[in-house]
Amino acid sequence: MTDFERIFHPQRLAIVGVSADSRSIGFGNGILVACRAMGFAGEILPVNPRGGTFAGQEIYRSVEDIPGDIDFAAIAVPAESVPDALEACRRKGAAGAEVVTAGFAELGTPEGIALEQRVKEVAARGIRVVGPNCFGIYCPRSGLTLLPGPDLSRESGPVAFLSQSGGMSIDLAHTGKWMGIRFSKVVSFGNGADLRETELLRYLGDDPETGVVAMYVEGVEDGDAFFEAARSVGRRKPVVVYKGGLSEAGRRAVVGHTASMGGSRAIWSGVLRQVNAVQVGDLAEIAQACLAFALLPARTYRGISMIGGGGALGVAAGDAAEANGISIPLLAPELQDRISAVLPKPGSSAGNPIDVANPFFPPEGLRRVLQLAAEDPRVELQVVTSLLYHYKSQAAAIGRSLAEVAPFRELAEAAGDAAEATGKPVIVILPSLKRGGDDLDVLDVLARARQAFLDRGVPVFDDIADALRAVGHLNAYYGRRDG
């Protein structure tokens, strides 16, 4: 039995390949610094045959020199030394190790393939290996983190991510940090010489800390086993899959990247649908889907209200909703009249999309409109677009700063309160339309506004098409699972 508890939450962590020499600082040093910055709670045990000290810690000359057992190891020595280092960790009782070093089967050379075979042989003797050619494990609860990763979020949450690509793992972890996605575990498994997609997916399916499993897959070792695992896990929690390398050039890149074999687009799409996995097409779409699955109650949302200032927003929302099979029901005349009474004139429209006429519609008005629109039983989710950047010229006109003038805290309170009071979730669209060198105030306010909404449990997206595509994924998943 694999002791995943000791792998994800090690008490004693060896880092093999920490240099005392400031001229040869490498990945091992980076891992040590990053785990400390993350508040890793256990013991960190650095190793290097040349000994010395780094960051105030004495470096053991060998794994054998470490007193007592270890739980897990991060291995960052040159490729040819990896099998021996791994074997030493196995003898020290480690349940597992991550090998961040590259230069194995992904090279496509006989030497690289032979070296990876030796890693597999050590693993088969009783130590689980993550990698090689990977960025390792990020687990906020224990303080393990991806390479280079010193500033990832320390908060845990329901989203797990399995990635063949190290770059994709660190990019999603950073993206998730500001988007409000919190992770249970992220595993960059690289070449996947031992632990890889199917076994990790099964583990996360049973992991009570994980509510959503997202994956970046370049190729799978055993298609039948993988799809069966996806089907089984998918009955309990959503499985979001980005299969990279479905084009010719993409497949070529896959082989050089993680030594995997790709597959055809039609087969992947068909089978993922059959097993009720959620197929997405890029990093941004993974993130948006994870945000929606993590923050919205687990159900379908077939009808929405769309609230924004400016008629084209409603037009775009209508088009995006239709593209995702979501309806924006026309409200009853009586309800329209009550909403209309709250809206500025002229230029507003209460039919749904609800056009609040301009970007300065006050938070109390928004609160009231959300309460009213929720009275229509066909409205299951409410979508609010706010173009906060427009407050910048208003603020300038009265000699104040954007942060003082833009009522984002009050808007977040209104949205959060309305969602609670009505039981109908609210999502917010905050387009980022000013991003020049003279617009850092706008970017700052957008970041603060996003956080204010997230603090009230309200997910935020950059644009309406992204948001409704994510809601479409919920509808497809929960519709098939529960429908």
Add this chain to the structure above:
Amino acid sequence: MTDFERIFHPQRLAIVGVSADSRSIGFGNGILVACRAMGFAGEILPVNPRGGTFAGQEIYRSVEDIPGDIDFAAIAVPAESVPDALEACRRKGAAGAEVVTAGFAELGTPEGIALEQRVKEVAARGIRVVGPNCFGIYCPRSGLTLLPGPDLSRESGPVAFLSQSGGMSIDLAHTGKWMGIRFSKVVSFGNGADLRETELLRYLGDDPETGVVAMYVEGVEDGDAFFEAARSVGRRKPVVVYKGGLSEAGRRAVVGHTASMGGSRAIWSGVLRQVNAVQVGDLAEIAQACLAFALLPARTYRGISMIGGGGALGVAAGDAAEANGISIPLLAPELQDRISAVLPKPGSSAGNPIDVANPFFPPEGLRRVLQLAAEDPRVELQVVTSLLYHYKSQAAAIGRSLAEVAPFRELAEAAGDAAEATGKPVIVILPSLKRGGDDLDVLDVLARARQAFLDRGVPVFDDIADALRAVGHLNAYYGRRDG
């Protein structure tokens, strides 16, 4: 004959509806302030029956009181006073006027429709009207600007934008500012009581300052005339069209927004293709297409090189290229060897996609790789992805700031030089993956980096799929036009 020169570059501009009373400051005051901020070079002549002064300027009590003729007027009085104000401007010799006031046909009421009819009657007597229910004209060369718009770019450029929606016009103008899109003319024409899509499109087709015409259309007055104009203009310059309201809810929003009738998705897509217009689906796609048309030489780009640090970037690029009918040709072994000699080992790959192994590949290496990859005649465009945010942890480790450490100026020089030396354009992808409240340094560096690339004529996109979709639009347009 309509005197468009006097409309877009007025010497004498009346602003009807400028209040001296600080408690009733409205759109007219906003227009005055904004035009001054834009450096409007002509005379500004404010009007209000109550007289007084605003911002140091005396307010005329009526249009008739203005000494001499006027060229153009901005009208921001209550809807019921608009026809008379317009008639007064006509008598003063104005070639045209923009009516920003709302409350006309878009209300759907008999009163609103009748009021708009009166506007049409005045226009028919000899003054061209932009609006009502619009944000007016932005023309950087003359200093006219959209509502509220005081901080739009003052630089002119080749992109014109016609928009039925005011919100869309101001949003694209702001987006274009930081993306590097420079405008010849932007016209928000709202309800289009007089001047509207077809006539403006024909004018811009002949306008030597305009090289690309983009449009946001909710409904057209005369489909045959519009499509014929699009076909005719499209023979000379690209016409990019976002038709909003192709869904049921979208159509409903259109009617309440600008009193237009929509149309069916199939008909629009089919006819736009027939006339070789470039159909796009949202604001971001308009902007991306305009950037590519404005900055890339006018031709097709069927084959590209893709250069980035991290294998998944190449995988994603391959998939995005295929989706847009673009090839990433495998380079010849001899050329691969020469490229490989410049790349770090292990983890790099020279086949194309070219994986430079990590985000810290130095600018001189990039310069060399671009020069080498350009030797393959199938490579017609080069795409470089740079994940600058990774320099943040590197900078922190050595106690310096991201702006000091990230070599964005040198990267921009390398890309610009290589494009010039090889005659093969370069585009750059700068994903914005850190955007939290503690990442303003990253956002600042991204804004500066974007500007550095733009200063060298290198367009920048947020992500590879967006960029290749835009290149796909060039291929479709120039392929049909010239192919």
